[in-house]
Amino acid sequence: MTYNYHTHTFRCGHASGTEREYIERAIENGITVMGFSDHSPYRFPDGREANYRVKTDTAEDYFVVLRQLREEYKDRIDIKIGFEMEYYDLYFEDMLSYVCGLGTEYLILGQHLTNNDTPGIRHFCSRPTDSEEQLEAYTDAVVEGMATGAFSYVAHPDVFNFTGSEEKYEKEMRRLCKQAAKLDLPLEINFLGIRGGRHYPTDLFWRIAGEEGCTAIYGFDAHDVPASFDGDSIPAAEALRAKYNIPLISPDEFRLLDPTSVLEKLRKENK
Numbered sequence: 223m224t225y226n227y228h229t230h231t232f233r234c235g236h237a238s239g240t241e242r243e244y245i246e247r248a249i250e251n252g253i254t255v256m257g258f259s260d261h262s263p264y265r266f267p268d269g270r271e272a273n274y275r276v277k278t279d280t281a282e283d284y285f286v287v288l289r290q291l292r293e294e295y296k297d298r299i300d301i302k303i304g305f306e307m308e309y310y311d312l313y314f315e316d317m318l319s320y321v322c323g324l325g326t327e328y329l330i331l332g333q334h335l336t337n338n339d340t341p342g343i344r345h346f347c348s349r350p351t352d353s354e355e356q357l358e359a360y361t362d363a364v365v366e367g368m369a370t371g372a373f374s375y376v377a378h379p380d381v382f383n384f385t386g387s388e389e390k391y392e393k394e395m396r397r398l399c400k401q402a403a404k405l406d407l408p409l410e411i412n413f414l415g416i417r418g419g420r421h422y423p424t425d426l427f428w429r430i431a432g433e434e435g436c437t438a439i440y441g442f443d444a445h446d447v448p449a450s451f452d453g454d455s456i457p458a459a460e461a462l463r464a465k466y467n468i469p470l471i472s473p474d475e476f477r478l479l480d481p482t483s484v485l486e487k488l489r490k491e492n493k
């Protein structure tokens with residue numbers, strides 16, 4: 223494994239270590255392309271900022287530090303600077319405008335909350351629920367997010383912790399997987415889920431992904447230095463792909479999509 227586009231930094235408030243330590247460990251283990259994708263900063267119109275994201279007042283520092291390190295390490299590793307971001311239909315253009323203004327080079331879609339993160343009606347996707355409405359809201363957000371063309375892949379597509387009927391789960395996840403296959407967007411087998419013994423990756427999701435002809439990408443989802451190369455989780459990911467016949471995207475095939483061009487298009491349309 224020579225690439226990883228899912229790396230956090232301490233700025234999100236729940237990760238440890240320095241960028242330099244992450245980079246050194248990745249290089250030592252043969253990573254040649256390393257993407258930083260911390261939780262995207264955003265201030266909602268009411269002034270609120272989610273507590274698990276990079277704060278807007280440290281967002282510029284993220285780019286300054288990573289650009290310096292990119293220059294310093296350029297002969298040894300190719301560093302990309304992006305974000306993991308939710309798709310919130312109410313705020314999408316504003317969020318995109320903010321991260322593009324900072325200089326983000328790519329985005330991955332990590333949908334951690336539903337319903338535009340609105341207190342009272344949102345659901346934290348990794349918390350167990352049997353709410354079909356919330357499962358639908360999650361699926362809608364991911365399906366619409368993929369369609370924007372701003373996201374290069376879907377992080378932990380199976381993060382939604384649904385405890386209701388299997389039939390309903392299958393119906394919604396099939397909708398998600400069909401969209402990924404249609405748009406040719408890879409779905410991430412998330413290594414934090416594997417090493418953390420979380421509820422994902424789930425067998426049922428990846429069976430559907432295999433049936434729908436989806437492609438997988440691996441993501442370490444590093445929140446600490448050891449995870450900036452998580453070789454221990456590779457066998458489990460390989461076994462999952464083999465079981466459901468899911469191809470792994472090759473580094474040559476994988477393309478980062480440009481969020482800025484999507485923003486420009488949106489601005490033209492909304493003029």
Ligand SMILES: [Zn+2]
Nearest residue numbers: 230234236445
């Ligand atoms: Zn995180």
Ligand SMILES: [Zn+2]
Nearest residue numbers: 306332377378
């Ligand atoms: Zn995530």
